[in-house]
Amino acid sequence: MNRHLQTWLAIFLSMNAVVAAAVDIERPRIELVDKLGVNMTNGQVTHNLEIVSIGGPMGLSDSIGVHANEFDFRGYRGFQRKYYARARNVELSTSPSFTPRNLMRVHDPVGSVDFGYYVGGVLQQGGSAASGYTYQALGDERNTLEVDGRYLLWTKPDGTVVRFDRGVTQAFAAKDGILTSIHYPNGLTITVTDAGANVSTNTGFQLKSIYEPDNRPMDKPDNPNLINVTRATTSSASGWTLYNPKRVVGINASVEYCSWTASTCSLTHAWPTANFDWPPGMPRTMFIGQSTVQVTNSNGLTTTYRFKAYDLAYRFDQDTGGAPVTGFTPGREFSPRLIAIAPAGGNAEVFTYVFKNLFELVDAQMMGAWDRRLQSAGVVTRAARNGLSAQYAIGEPLYTDFRNAAGGVNGISEVTYREGGQLSNAYTDEGSISFEFSRRNWPVSLTRSAAPAQRYTYTRGNLTSITFSGPQAYSVAAEYPASCAPNTRKICNQATRTKDANDSWTDYAYHPESGQVSRVTHPANKHGIRPETRYDYTQLTARYYDSTGSMIEGPPIWMKTAERYCINSAAVNGVCTAGDEVVTRFEYTHDNLLMTGMTVTDPGGTTLRTCYQYDIYGNQIGKTQPKANLSSCP
Secondary structure (H helix, E strand, C coil): CCCCCCHHHCCCCCHHHCCCECCECCCCCCCCECCCCEECCCCEECCEEEEEEECHHHCEEEEEEECCCCCCCHHHCCEEECCCCEEEEEECCCCCCCCCCEEEEEECCCCEEEEEEEECCEECCCCCCCCCCEEEECCCCCCEEEEECCEEEEECCCCCEEEEECCCCCCCCCCCEEEEEEECCCCCEEEEEHHHCEEEECCCEEEEEECCCCCCCCCCCCCCCCCCCCCCCCHHHHCHHHHCCCEEEEEECCCCCCCCCCCCCCCCCCCCEEEEECCCCCCHHHHCCEEEEEEECCCCCEEEEEEEEEECCCCCCHHHCCCCCCCCCCCCCEEEEEEEEECCCCCCCCEEEEEEEEEECCCCCCCCCCCEEEEEEEEEEEEEECCEEEEEEEEEEECCEEEEEEEECCCEEEEEECCCCCEEEEEECCCEEEECCCCCCCEEEEEECCEEEEEEEEECCEEEEEEECCCCCEEEEEECCCCCCHHHCCCCCCCCEEECCCCCEEEEEECCCCCCEEEEECCCCCCCCCCEEEEEEEEECCEEECCCCCEEECCCEEEEEEEEEECCCCCECCECCCCCEEEEEEECCCCCCCCCEEEEECCCCCEEEEEEEECCCCCEEEECCHHHCCCCCC
């Protein structure tokens, strides 16, 4: 197997959203994780679980990803937490001919981007120079990465800025960093402290991790011969409880505040809470036999994960028999792997997995000389889910490429890729996808058995056309600004025009301060009038408690406060014909900037108001009808 093929090479979203809408053209969204939860780009199990949320669209949610194929206790973290995100130097290869051997990979709760190190405009093999580095995206060129003192600033195509803290002392420009904040174009900001342990927004919502000591001894016989894990036999003694919370609590800081520095809080309200139940003796116990971990989300539903320690001296599961690999001693090194999942709300194990360890040939002339182990990672050989099952062959040579193949009912039969990890093709139940041969590696075509084939064209990283083949071939298209600059980043990667399948154009303008749509001019109607909708935005501030117990106003956020359109006329310079405009206004008197009122004023001047009420968790619990004729919302 090409061991450099990582999860980040997957195209992240859903196959069902491949066909672009007529007025919203965007890159195809393809998911290469199969029906059994196996990522077919690398043979790794993918399982994510949302554990707690508060505040709805203006709030926060937390989730975890399971370290399924290799129990990753680096940093002693049992799950990949949503806000434990990093900028880190990644070694792709030790081969002198592989370029680049090192890169800077940044990720946040949404995705990741790789950047190469450049000196004088030349891509470097690695990141060892003490100064003089700049970064350039190796994939989506619309991303930038810059040094700002102790911080690395990743600016996304839409102008979102993700900040990573690398510490006070910088030994070299490629030093890793920890996520500290996400600044969205409209001013919404997520602040992250303590490597994701505590998270807050400038709308007044918090996620607080609560840590507790655990001095319970292991509840299974120890293996004194273990050499690849701490010898501590309690979770507190190993330091496990310092990095893995017992609970995660969602809090509305407009109601009460919990300090980031406090180990716990005396909260007076029953806030949504997720609970983690680890076995005693973490992490050592995970390297002995089987172990069970339970996670209960804020709705009280429990997901159960069962792990098994795989002996790394064997190529396949030692339970299937066979001798250990020459040069490796059984019973000393293990890797915990996820072998079963009982999803939230049930006791039955729905997902099951079997793995093999990875070895490679030291001498290609000696068949079967599998005597170099590839770290402690493994790949799936079998998986099942509710009657569906598949067998996997991961990393098989295919001419000059490699392939990951599956036999059975899993939704994706094969993925092929090149040396270095670039995807070539994927064959799924929906159709076959071809990818461009580049570091960006985006899809260029989709062939479907029961629908027109599609081909995609990109310009400056933006999708500019989708062509549908067949007897009635047609295309949809989009136009964008010719270039981007730091002061236009919020809008320069948004379409100025889109063309639908009828060759009709829709035009867009944007609010430069927030990047939100300010005007949409639709195709002409049967009267030859191009309807136009306009939007107004206002900077508003939420109110919440700070660490001193004082109610403060947070940094401002651009909120949509009005929507206007003409009924029977075309707007001229943003103005309708007299007596022809409908205006909808939006009110946000809630401390968390939740919408509390909406008024609609017709051309005759009559105004109808709808009011909304919320509980302390941000859930809507009340709504008045316009016919109530309220002059204001309570």
